[in-house]
Amino acid sequence: MKPLNILYEARSLAGAAVIACMPIAAVAQQSGGTLVMTVVPEPPSLASYNSTSQPIGQVATKVYDGLLSYDSETMAQPALAESWEVSEDGKSITFNLRQGVTWHDGEPFTSADVQFTFMEVLKKFHPRGVNNFRELLAVDTPDEHTAIFRLTGPAPYILRILSSYESPIVPKHAFGEQDVREYDKANMPIGTGPFKFVEWQRGQYMRFDRNEDYWKDGLPYLDRILARFIPDPGTRTAAMETGEVHLTAYSHIPTEDLGFLAEQDHLEVTQDGYEMMPGVTFLIFDTTEPPFDDVRVRQAVSYAIDRQFITDAVWNGYGKPATGPMDSKMIWYSDDVRDYTVADRLDIANQLLDEAGYPRDESGIRFEITHDVQPYGEVWQRFGEVVVQQLADVGIDVTIRYEDTPTWLNRVFTDYDFAMTSTGYFNFSDPVIGVHRGYHSNQIQQGTVFVNASRWSSPETDQIMNEAAVEIDFDRRMGLYAELQRLVVDAAPHVFVQEPAQISVYNSKVNGLLESPFGSFWGMDTVWIEQ
């Protein structure tokens, strides 16, 4: 067997079992205590196996485990699978499952659960799973502790999407013969995870208590996790200040409040801990109609946008300017792309617009457009205002339109009734999941949100993505993605503006939050509170 993918396979084989049981070698962990975190908005359910909704992910990961987990360098680590092996042709993956693991109701965890989870639940009903596991033909279970994935072809990204958030393992016995969507314990979940679900008081909180029989000895440290739903951002800030709440993740504290919160002795503000939740904020053009059907106009707008100013002024210095469709936290990131931040960028922009046949009229205006700002709060409105100013510099007159979320989603992704809009996509853990969706022609799906709404594609880039999806040689895959980034940035269907920071605010008593690359989308078994 040859090492297939140096970065994410090498540590997986020999070292797997050792790392699994190794306690973290710090000195002062203390057991006990209750962690209070905010979750916004209130999750619609706890069914993380058929919804990728973010609030659900933040709570359900306390209850459900994944086959693998990922360390802060995004390397795969053993979880319910103690070790794994990819066959030489890349068409099968063998998982050796942990023995002696029990579900929260006392039943043993076996390979039948793994087979059921992937074939009957995730592949059929998980919103991303339908795509994620398209290549998965079957899961063989030669014995109770071995599960073998049979694939139609190599699918290197599968080992990147086996976390408790992306692919939670669910109990076959509890589902029984029920329709997965009608599962009667959806909101009283039974998992193998570090915490057991106790109660859900609608409009108030969810409570999770320590799983005494967790398969990691001595873990979790916490006695209890409470997830509170506080809808008002100002009140969340106040609750962090008073110490009523210990953790607010995913930038749910307004950026303008972060400055004075960071100055307080009992609070920490950080952008770390989101290595596996990378993303890019961008403007999307309607590339099917004038003026943005012309690549020169799109490039001109891209040159006209001052990314550093936007990071500093709109996002208060959090995050950093983006160069292309991938966040620089991605392994496959390449900065070998057209540089839109050159010193004479405004001259280039003006020249491109002249060439494209949009001269300035007597009042200096070339054309007028409407910018549909993503309706996700004040910070986006500020972003919209800055874009108005920056595009006015090159003679484009922009009007802002700000609607409510369902109206905006419908306008952009169903009616295609826009010229330019702002949003951002998570890259997730692999480009196949998080990047292809913005640029592949097969992702032009009217009515589906957060896919290729610019409707730009090219046979060349389609071909690169098709190859990269099944390429098991790491270097060749890197090369393909570098080329993809170069082509997409040149064609500029999006203006890549910012790598958004995901910000956590937490009480200094809380330790170990940053050991996961998933923000708060993980079991938090190694998190502990100073008593």
Next chain:
Amino acid sequence: MTQSRKRVLFIAKRLLQAVPVIFGIVVVNFLLLQLMEGDAVDVLAGEAASATPEYMAQLREKFGLDRPFHVQLWAYVSNVIVLDLGYSFRYDMPVVDLIMTRFWPTMLLMTTTLFIAITVGIILGLLAATGLNRWRDTIISVLALVSYATPLFWVGLMLVLLFSVRLGWLPTSGMETIAAFYEGWDRVLDIARHMVMPVTALSLFYMAAFTRLMRASMLEQSNMDYVTTARAKGLTERRIAWVHVLRNALLPVLTMGGVQVANLLGGSVIIESVFGWPGMGLLAFEALFARDLNLLLGIFLFAAILVLATNLIIDILYTFLDPRIELS
């Protein structure tokens, strides 16, 4: 016919009249909500930040959103007739259950607020009217004006800033201290502590309206003939104000109380969001942005019934305050 028999007949008649009114409300609400862009599936998929067309089609089929509009309306109305409010799209549970868990917190907030706002409003109005154009009147009138003109959410946040963050006396939000698991009187006390700020913020606003109304009403009544008669009889000004004028002046305040119940539901949307109070207002707010039509229609229906019921109660109260008013 005796007065009590009249009352029973009156109530029966009003209840009968309420049926077509509620039916009309259901249909109009349904039509209005159809005008909104986007549906619950867009929102669920939007929150997920990704979704496949298969998944979205699956959800629309499950929610019945793929059916033609008139079929949806017919299905909804025929369900409401048998008191079935359907399932919430977002929470995947019966709308009635969802509303019931959120109904009592809102009722607690509303009744306390109404009680405080009306009582304090009446007293302040009375004090202002009896001290007309003197310092007492000026202070009360200015206070009423300021608290009426200040936005609710701002008052809420300022209270949080002062009493929770600066002074540390009261919890910022929620209905109870959730990690404490209080029982019995400890729990009652704990909930009362959580109620102080939301009730204060809401009461300040509505109290202002009652104060102004009570003052005006007292002044109007004091010009009536019966006041002159009372004065001619040699009654003291204090007795005239507290016994004769007060009772008559209360009638418009009571009417206003009925009208304010509907407004209060609106105000509770803001206050419940600021204080994370698990009530119906917050639920309605979330349901609107989630395009959870069944839930929203259910809440509207509940609110309509609540307003109709309050107005009926107020009409009956009239007859106690002023025996000259007859129920017909």
